[in-house]
Amino acid sequence: MEVKYDEIKVIGFDADDTLWINETYFRDAEEKFAALLEGYETKNTIDQDLFKMEIKNLELYGYGIKGFVLSMVESALELSNNNVSHDTLHKILDIGKEMISHPVELLPDVVEVLKQLSKKYRLIVLTKGDLLDQERKLERSDLSEYFHHVEVLSDKKESNYQHLLDHLEIDVKEFLMIGNSLKSDVLPLINIGAKAIHVPFHTTWQHEQVEDHETNGKEYQTISGLKELLKLV
Known part of the structure; x- marks a missing residue:
C-alpha cells in the first residue's frame, strides 16, 4: 500500500519502544x-x-x-x-x-534519523505514561535538541490527538505519527485524517494489541526500523 507524504510538515514520535526500549x-x-x-x-x-x-x-x-x-x-x-x-x-x-x-537504551539509528529529519521537519514527542518518568528518560536520552515540543498524554485516543494538534495549530493533513503501537500510535491518527507509520517492537503489551479486523481498510505503512523513514519522507 503506497502512501504519499508530500504534505507533511510535522512528524510526531512515540517514545517508549519507538525511540528507546521500554x-x-x-x-x-x-x-x-x-x-x-x-x-x-x-x-x-x-x-x-x-x-x-x-x-x-x-x-x-x-x-x-x-x-x-x-x-x-x-x-x-x-x-x-x-x-x-x-x-x-x-x-x-x-x-x-x-x-x-534503568539507563535509557536507544533503539538503532534513532540519533541519525532524528538529526536528518529535524533539518526538514518540525519534530515532536507524543507519548503516554508518568510525566516525571518520561521527562527523566528524555533528559537521559540526550535527544531533546531534536524536538520542538514534548507532550505526555494521559491516553492516546482520537480526541487526545485532535485536541493537541488543535492546541499546537498543526493541520491534521500535515501531520505524520511514528510509533510501535497500532492501537495507540497508528489507528487513532488515521481515524482523524493524519498519516501514521508503524514500526513494530518485538514485544507488545497485551492491552496494546489489536485484532486484524481493526486494521482492515486503514492506509498506513509498516517499516522494520526507523532508518527506513529516511527513504519515505
Whole structure:
C-alpha cells in the first residue's frame, strides 16, 4: 500500500519502544513478580491477575511504572489473601525503583534519523505514561535538541490527538505519527485524517494489541526500523 507524504510538515514520535526500549523491562519485572508470588499461585494465574489489576487501575493511576508497581502490590495482596510478607512487598517496590533508574537504551539509528529529519521537519514527542518518568528518560536520552515540543498524554485516543494538534495549530493533513503501537500510535491518527507509520517492537503489551479486523481498510505503512523513514519522507 503506497502512501504519499508530500504534505507533511510535522512528524510526531512515540517514545517508549519507538525511540528507546521500554516494554522489555516490564516483561522482566513481571517475571520477577511471578517468582516472588510462586508460593501462592501458578505463574499463569499470577500473570493474568496482574494484567487484570493493571487494566482495572488504569483510570486511577494511568500508564507508567508507578501505576504498574501499585498494581503489583495490590495483586500480591489479593493473590496471597493479604498474607504476603513485608519483605516481599519491599522487593516489589525495589523492582519498580530498578525500572525507574534503568539507563535509557536507544533503539538503532534513532540519533541519525532524528538529526536528518529535524533539518526538514518540525519534530515532536507524543507519548503516554508518568510525566516525571518520561521527562527523566528524555533528559537521559540526550535527544531533546531534536524536538520542538514534548507532550505526555494521559491516553492516546482520537480526541487526545485532535485536541493537541488543535492546541499546537498543526493541520491534521500535515501531520505524520511514528510509533510501535497500532492501537495507540497508528489507528487513532488515521481515524482523524493524519498519516501514521508503524514500526513494530518485538514485544507488545497485551492491552496494546489489536485484532486484524481493526486494521482492515486503514492506509498506513509498516517499516522494520526507523532508518527506513529516511527513504519515505
